[in-house]
Amino acid sequence: MRATRITEATRANDAATKSARHILAFCITTLGLLVSPLAGAAEPLKPEAIYVQRLGAPSPHWLILNDPNFLGNMDSKIYLIDADRNHMLGMLSAGGWRNAVEYSPDFSTIYSPETYYDRGTRGRRTDVLSFYDVATLSFLDEVKIPPKRGSGATLRAYSGRSDDGRYVYVFNMTPAMSVSVVDVAQRIVTAEISTDGCAMVYPSGNRSFLSLCGNGRIRQTVLGDNGEVLTTRFTDSFFDPNQDPLTEKATRLSGDWHFVSFHGVVHKVAASDAGVSPEQSWPLLDQQQLDAGWRPGGPHFLASHDSGLLYVAMNRGGPDSHKKPGEQIWIIDTVSKKRQQVITPPTPVTQLAVSSDDRPLLAAASEGPEIYLFDALDGTPKDSLSAPILGAGVLQFVDLR
Amino acid sequence: MRATRITEATRANDAATKSARHILAFCITTLGLLVSPLAGAAEPLKPEAIYVQRLGAPSPHWLILNDPNFLGNMDSKIYLIDADRNHMLGMLSAGGWRNAVEYSPDFSTIYSPETYYDRGTRGRRTDVLSFYDVATLSFLDEVKIPPKRGSGATLRAYSGRSDDGRYVYVFNMTPAMSVSVVDVAQRIVTAEISTDGCAMVYPSGNRSFLSLCGNGRIRQTVLGDNGEVLTTRFTDSFFDPNQDPLTEKATRLSGDWHFVSFHGVVHKVAASDAGVSPEQSWPLLDQQQLDAGWRPGGPHFLASHDSGLLYVAMNRGGPDSHKKPGEQIWIIDTVSKKRQQVITPPTPVTQLAVSSDDRPLLAAASEGPEIYLFDALDGTPKDSLSAPILGAGVLQFVDLR
Amino acid sequence: MNRFDAIVDKVTRKIARRSSRRRFLARLGGALAAATALPVLPVRRSHGAGPQTAEEGDPLSCDYWRHCAIDGFLCGCCGGSVNSCPPGSEISPVSWIGTCTNPVDGRDYVISYNDCCGKSGCGRCFCNTNEGDRPVYMPAKSNDINWCLGTSSNAYHCSTAVVIGTAR
Amino acid sequence: MNRFDAIVDKVTRKIARRSSRRRFLARLGGALAAATALPVLPVRRSHGAGPQTAEEGDPLSCDYWRHCAIDGFLCGCCGGSVNSCPPGSEISPVSWIGTCTNPVDGRDYVISYNDCCGKSGCGRCFCNTNEGDRPVYMPAKSNDINWCLGTSSNAYHCSTAVVIGTAR
Secondary structure, three states, X not given: OOOOOEEOOOOOOOHHHHHHHHHHHHHHHHHHHHOOOOOOOOOOOOOOOOEEOEEOOOOOOEEXXXXXXXXXXXXXXXXXXXXXXXXXXXXXXXXXXXXXXXEOOOOOEEEEEEEEEEEOXXXXXXXXXXXXXXXXXXXXXXXXXXXXXXXXXXXXXXXXEOOOOOEEEEEEEOOOEEEEEEEOOOOEXXXXXXXXOOEEEEEOOOOEEEEEOOOOOEEEEEEOOOOOEEEEEEOOOOOOOOOOOEOOOOEEEOOEEEEEEOOOEEEEEEEEOOEEEEEEEEEOOOHHHHHOOOEEOOOEOEEEEOOOEEEEEEEOOXXXXXXXXXXXXXXXXXXXXXXXXXXOOOOOEEEEEXXXXXXXXXXXXXXXXXXXXXXXXXXXXXXXXEOOOOXXXXXXXXXXX | OOOOOEEOOOOOOOHHHHHHHHHHHHHHHHHHOOOOOOOOOOOOOOOOOOXXXXXXXXXXXXXXXEEOOHHHOOOOEEEEEEOOOOEEEEEEEOOEOOOOOEEOOOOOEEEEEEEEEEEOOEEEEEEEEEEEEOOOXXXXXXXXXXXXXXXXXXXXXXXXXXXXXXXXXXXXXXXXXXXXXXXXXXXXXXXXXXXXXOEEEEEOOOOEEEEEOOOOOEEEEEEOOOOOEEEEEEOOOOOOOOOOOEOOOOEEEOOXXXXXXXXXXXXXXXXXXXXXXXXXXXXXXXXXXHHOOOEEOOOEOEEEEOOOEEEEEEEOOOOOOOOOOEOEEEEEEOOOOEEEEEEOOOOOEEEEEEOOOOXXXXXXXXXXXXXEEEEOOOOOEEEEEEOOOOOOOOEEEOOOO | OOHHHHHHHHHHHHHHOOOOHHHHHHHHHHHHHHHHHOOOOOOOHHHOOOOOOOOOOOOXXXXXXXXXXXXXXXXXXXXXXXXXEOOOOXXXXXXXXXXXXXXXXXXXXXXXOOEEEOOOOOOOOEEEOOOXXXXXXXXXXXXXXXXXXXXXXXXXXXXXXXXXEEOO | XXXXXXXXXXXXXXXXXOOOHHHHHHHHHHHXXXXXXXXXXXXOHHHOXXXXXXXXXXXXXXXXXXXXXXXXXXXXXXXXXXXXXXXXXXXOOOOOEEEEEOOOOOOEEEEEOOEEEOOOOOOOOEEEOOOOOOOOOOHHHOOOEOOOOOOOOOOEEEEOOEEEEEOO
């Protein structure tokens, strides 16, 4: 497990902080003249300087907790927590309507889609992709994007990033559906692409992404080198959106997208810039389990690890329980397609995330401020994290490439 | 008790809503063609129209609940609740750093000091006095004020209004202290007045307000007819800010300001445009009560009614307990200077407010979502209000003039 | 796609799942013609007020029959009602719909869960029920979407539950 | 009054309550001269890190001795410490002060509760203790004030508790 440390930074990097330090230094000097050394006894505590922390090298066990701030959701937050030591590393304020963040492959820069109004909830709307420096958790820059980003209950796939880190995709809904493409190297919007009523963003390579369509197909948008649309592909219809729709809560396992249907059928979709094809599907649940009411469910009930494991939160709510928090977490081996283990968390869980390293952690958010932690390979419980908020939004472990 | 009603408005007054209704009407028409009348049985439910509520005539039992939204305080709220029927009438979104609102004497317009940043918590700051129409709870206009308003734990006296309704005063702290004067008739800022390090705003007539000073005096600022400062007066030092400071949580009873000190001494200050004079002071607590630890305390522990009653939340925390929620509410007759009654609320209370009518209500916020209600004259408990939030900010009953 | 087109598109997709697409399209033509001829449908006062007589239950409860697919704060707890927005909020012109059974008459009704917009969350009476709820790619039945679309602000305040007709 | 004046004014008032004003003014002259001659006081690394050796207790607790007059979220729970702001937040150049007794050496220390600013509330480890707290008209000892003043944003994130010297 890679240890991570907070560096005790002595140099803040912006002028405002420097000026603050000047003034503080002045105050300390002034006070210093008044606080004469005590006669006798041990040496008193020394006057301290105040400084601003910096972050050290990122770890795959850093957990991004997106806080939609349900009761004040024009003032959302992004928390960064070191799961190895239940330590809050810092926070970003991130405007209205939080879903998830994108970031550079080395996690040096966070890209955050944000919505603002001139007067909080009214006035002119401005949507931006904000760039934040991770080491200093400071605002770097912003790219204005079409003021159309989709919003609502938090979902991971409202945005995505190309595998090479070049493009960030932001899903729009007005209710017409489209995707804004941001070139993060040039810091410009290269295109707004209509997706023919297909929704969400699932990156499928360096220059393409998938969307789910209401007619049971997947649409693939392929970009040219200029970040504009080059071509569009559709799969055949491979699921029945009326009888057993796929949820939008997909996970990518060794490059292949895995979708799970309301009734627990896993659909593996292979995709690259060269094409997209639904490869296989198999049921997680047998008839007896279905009859007993078992269903996958919860705000974000799905995660995976490239060792081949799929993590699915399950409840016994029967039909229409696709958003009910999970009583159990099933660990599925996608090779044998067998359930390998069942984890029963202390209370039902809403959001899952699994770290991408070879000693992976499974994080599972409760409906309260606790985030349960488990060894993702053998399911052993670890000490819970105390989240700063009640009921987490999307959880993301930092995936370093 | 004046009954208040929500009018079922059929005409919204802005174009956007009208356009919404067009579209809705279209949708209903479209669907109407598809939903054929059922054969047999009783008449089915009729298709409904959707509309926007309006408020009826205001009542002195309408309670303004200022919600600083502690965990998202750049997205604060103003709730309006009819205390007679535990009914939420509506809400305003009110930017950052909520304290209290001002309003026109007839409660037709709310004036709300608000702070905004271009990007929620960063970028250019804009402070405004927002004007809201009460009947439609809609934004009317705003006046930009110096971007200096003081903020922090919620306190009533961060703003004030002239008795005739002409001027709204907003307290600034940068940390230099000043007051912005807004002429709400002309909708302009007429002056920013330095207050010589004296704090808060306590209106004292049509053209003057008081501030509390760290040297134990009160400063009175008198305005000319143009809303600019005409003259300034100071009282003699009448309290010892080091030994027994007055809290900023004052209440106005028949025109006289009543301040209460940390150790429970009431100071009555008579003030008008013509002058200001501390008139009398008397202790709420005898030595035995002081020794038992009784002190006034809580975020806003003081209220009054023009019948001559003072309401003080009391705790037994001894020194430094001036912010501790009250275990008891003492009703004091300011004429006899005797305690007339003790109310023991179910749990400690943080904020008090008393309605201004002749069948007054006492509202006392718990630390949770309950606001306890009492007959303010005889202390009889009434059904509690369920506040939309945990831990209220400043409570204000609508004071109709 | 302009806004009106988008809404037609939405209505189209919404309806398509409940009736044969062919029949729907035939009827939509008529509806469009009617809409063109009827620029303003009057809002009928007689049907303005909240629950109707042939209903039962507490409209401020998540269990209330109309709330079978709701996701949000009940407007009835926020200064509105099942079919009205609180003062100063703005009606979303588009919405998701559910099909709920009225226990009094046993009929299925189409419920339109229009959001009320332009103010922050009301914070009272949060409900999330998901009968017939579908993913975002089937938007007309998706209650996860912030339906404050086509409004002057996408701030979400609360949700209504309006009877718009019987379901076939 | 410009910003620097304001801060001097604040420091003046702050100190005036703890020492004879006459003596203070005499000393302030010297301090101002020193400050002028010392444009940048180096931040000393040796005293950079959180609690010092002659302390005890949990710095993430409201009961920790330094927190005798704090009002806010403890920065130590937010990615900072008793004397550091979380990454990306901005140190308030002005603050309120308290006088707290260190149980280890029995000495009274002046604690500066500088706020960290520019982000919304951290939301963790809220504490409110009020030893020696005074109303807003005595600002240097008032913990009710949002001390994110003179910063690029007045958004309040968390509060520190920095030892700045022994109290007389």
